[in-house]
Amino acid sequence: MVIGTSLQRSDNAVTLQIVLSTTVVPSATDATNTYLWKSYTGGFGATFSSSVTWNILRQPSPTVEWHEVVWFREEISRCSFITWLSMLRRRPTKDRLISWGLAVPDMCVLCSSQVESHQHLFFECSYAGAIWSKFCGRFIISPPSDLSAAVSMCLNYQGTYSLQVRVVMKLIVQVIVYFLWRERNGQIFREISHQPMVFFKMVDQQIRDILLSLSPGQNDAHSLLELYFWFIDLFS
């Protein structure tokens, strides 16, 4: 095994190289040798598990409630990614850019009336509020006030078809967050903007596309689509 010189900058890397280069590799033909893998309990067994190995190697963090709203079977990967970073408040919104010392205009480009922050861009902005309102009525009473409220809305819904309704809610949340961030970037970097109704149609089309792409047996896809139509009152 060759270890790059960049790894040898620390004492641990030097020690690792010494150990690896002086350890005799067990021979498969020698019946007295066998490979053993560490288990959850700290013991060793003959079976290798990537998940067990990963969990032994990593430093686990406390479980967050919102993970179910970001990562779920019907998710749209690019929307989950943006929503994940938004949950962590890691999007480079203008309030953060200014806090880092950058000289940028602080106004939200979607409404031009408030300082852009996570809280404002995704919930308090009148542009965002107009989009959230399009999905209110049958299952969502009023637009969520912040990310925490959006998570609670998705996880705590009780009623008919609650499991399926929660999936549709989670899709609505992550697609709206994703498209709001994209709209914000489009206006800043490409000077392209969309009226709220056009924006709503893009969100609507994205949700329909993912629901139509689900296989019939996957969480009762046809019911999900029908529930979504209920959301936007197509059947009312």
Ligand SMILES: [Zn+2]
């Ligand atoms: Zn705004």
